[in-house]
Amino acid sequence: MNDISPLTKELFKLPKKVNTTPLHYVRRNRILNALLFYKYFCYKISKLLLHSYTPSHESKRYLSFFLSLFNLVSKLPYQPKAQALQNKDFVILPISFLTFNWDPFLPNTLLLSANKLNKELQKKYNEENRVLTQVYVDFTIPLRVIRLSDKPNQNFCHYMIATDGAYTINELTAKSFFEKSKLTNNIAIRSARFFPAHGLFNIRFCPHCKQPFKVMPKKITQMSLENLNGIREIFLPDPIPMENDFKVISTKFRNTKIFESYLSGNPDELQCPYCDHPTYFEDTPLSVQTIFKFDEPDFLFTLKVSGFSEFLKSDHIIILGYSFPTDDMTNNYLLELLKATPANEKGTKKKRKKGWEEEKKEMKFTIIDYSSHLLLTQKVWYGIEEIENILKKHPKLKERYPISLNLNAVKKLSPNYRNNVRISFYGFPNILKKVSPKSILKFMSPN
């Protein structure tokens, strides 16, 4: 009780003996300021880590994992029939990613891997194949994108399409073949869903028009994972820039909008691509794993609902580094909804219903968490009951080596969790030292 502030003690005279957990009363704005500081602190730490990070085997491992992922799951039918372009199985790749990290490293790895695959597909493409398949990373909601390399007078913006957009483009391609419309299109899009449930450092939310947008340093084709070119620059809009930021801004980003922001003394200022209203670091919607969710903008809630409803259509969900903490109630509740019957999607109700119900029963979950304890790293995959048994036999394990994984929440993911949920404690990407990407992607029951 010593950690209650003197003021709180005076306001709430607590009885001498309190058997229940004491409540701590703190003013709302104080928590908001503390949370904002915490978010900025994490931003700075991620930035510093990325700066001191030498691209090595680690980043190559990441890239090769996602490349093999796209190659494996896309199993691109070389001449996809025009009729099939709007099928769910064609449009939505069977694997979705769920992350609770704010760091843009993972999403960018996905984007760059997809880009690399697309280049290969473009090389192979010839007129005979007629349809050019391309894989897009889909954040489950359509997002406008601003590039830091954009010039101040640039009056167009970039988009990231979501699944709806993919269906529209594929419909146009199918029509160009069937109806021989004047508007011809030959691109067929397959989408790999990536869902950052807690927000990302490079997604902002305009306080004026209430629209979310994504910040990218430059064109994806100009970025590289091997030397982190274009990934470090994500952290340029910073209220307290580092010495190196000024160097990068004045050499590589001269005469851009971000250059002007630096000149005007507001280095984290970025204009909203919808209404031109200025936005700042504090307009980055980041969800903190706590019950204090009151400062979350509607956008994060929309993202969650839209993301989770998209996830309902997945065959296999890979969850990286999330331990389902009990105080993260919204997410745990939404994860529970994965079991519930989803609303059918507009327009494709009949076609999908049957396939969807069949797949629902088979929905698989791979959870990659981290623990260094010997008992939990004797093999790659554990089932929930196995972990429970280990904890029963070694009750002290939970105290001495806290296992953060909330098994009760994990159980709720699938009615048949014995066969459909597997957990590894090797962490990502360390697990890639132990098993091939193929065995991560191909779900095998842990039992």
Ligand SMILES: [Zn+2]
């Ligand atoms: Zn706006």
